[in-house]
Amino acid sequence: MIQVKLVSKSYDSSHVIQNISFHVKKGESFGIIGPNGSGKSTLLKLCSGIEKAEGGTIQFANKEIHTYSRKHLAKWVAVLQQEALPPVGFSVREVVEMGRYPYQNWMGTEEKDPEHLIVDILEKLEIKALQNRSLEQLSGGERQRVALGKVMAQQPQILMLDEPTTYLDIGHQLQMMEYIREWQQQIGLTVISVLHDLNLAAMYCDRLLLLHEGRLVKVGTAAEIINQELISQVYGTEPTIISHPQLKVPQILLNSDRVPTTVNE
Numbered sequence: 149m150i151q152v153k154l155v156s157k158s159y160d161s162s163h164v165i166q167n168i169s170f171h172v173k174k175g176e177s178f179g180i181i182g183p184n185g186s187g188k189s190t191l192l193k194l195c196s197g198i199e200k201a202e203g204g205t206i207q208f209a210n211k212e213i214h215t216y217s218r219k220h221l222a223k224w225v226a227v228l229q230q231e232a233l234p235p236v237g238f239s240v241r242e243v244v245e246m247g248r249y250p251y252q253n254w255m256g257t258e259e260k261d262p263e264h265l266i267v268d269i270l271e272k273l274e275i276k277a278l279q280n281r282s283l284e285q286l287s288g289g290e291r292q293r294v295a296l297g298k299v300m301a302q303q304p305q306i307l308m309l310d311e312p313t314t315y316l317d318i319g320h321q322l323q324m325m326e327y328i329r330e331w332q333q334q335i336g337l338t339v340i341s342v343l344h345d346l347n348l349a350a351m352y353c354d355r356l357l358l359l360h361e362g363r364l365v366k367v368g369t370a371a372e373i374i375n376q377e378l379i380s381q382v383y384g385t386e387p388t389i390i391s392h393p394q395l396k397v398p399q400i401l402l403n404s405d406r407v408p409t410t411v412n413e
């Protein structure tokens with residue numbers, strides 16, 4: 149579905165992404181992980197066509213992404229970024245409807261009325277009761293669901309997510325990942341996510357790509373990537389890694405040099 153071959157990118161003569169190659173299969177959930185500044189967001193921007201690579205090629209369905217028109221590309225790929233919503237003034241419904249822009253003509257209308265789709269999305273994400281509320285009157289978790297509603301309305305083949313769970317509490321993190329997984333399973337959506345939380349990445353991604361200083365360290369399943377050797381080499385910390393008792397995927401416990409103190413009653 150997505151083929152990335154020998155892709156590179158520099159900013160101000162600093163090599164941020166260097167000769168990276170990988171592929172993502174249709175319907176796969178693919179995670180990009182790595183420390184701060186390793187180039188995760190840049191790689192995602194290259195894959196979505198927001199930024200142009202200096203070297204190498206990126207193809208969707210065997211076609212170079214820069215040969216797609218902007219509207220055609222938007223039918224292929226939707227990107228959910230942190231703080232991607234318009235700042236003020238728009239209602240929840242208006243924002244979700246904005247996702248329909250690739251299907252609209254110059255007057256902002258489309259051949260088939262999208263009303264059913266919009267109502268379905270509002271109901272699925274449990275934001276129908278909020279539909280007339282302005283964005284600034286929402287909590288962080290509600291705003292993130294609206295942002296997801298907007299990309300759902302775009303009906304893409306590929307969803308790219310840059311840190312979809314930042315600012316969310318653990319309950320809302322799980323809820324967000326479950327909404328995405330349900331959508332993925334329903335229509336065979338391909339998902340590429342940049343995730344800082346390695347535990348969520350292990351729980352929700354079929355394969356992970358580990359980046360370090362702009363270079364690809366390894367691509368593999370969570371079990372192949374999240375191990376003592378690679379994590380300490382790339383993150384410079386030595387966590388304890390255990391197997392999730394229910395899901396059997398690796399989970400990380402952070403260690404500290406601090407001596408535990410006991411509290412006397």
Ligand SMILES: Nc1ncnc2c1ncn2[C@@H]1O[C@H](COP(=O)(O)OP(=O)(O)OP(=O)(O)O)[C@@H](O)[C@H]1O
Nearest residue numbers: 159160164182183184185186187188189190191344
């Ligand atoms: N538009 C830009 N202009 C100049 N440098 C940039 C630009 N975007 C990113 N960089 C630099 O590229 C490097 C990689 O940044 P990027 O945001 O891709 O990393 P990241 O792994 O997503 O980081 P984080 O986990 O902290 O979000 C950083 O050193 C950053 O300063």
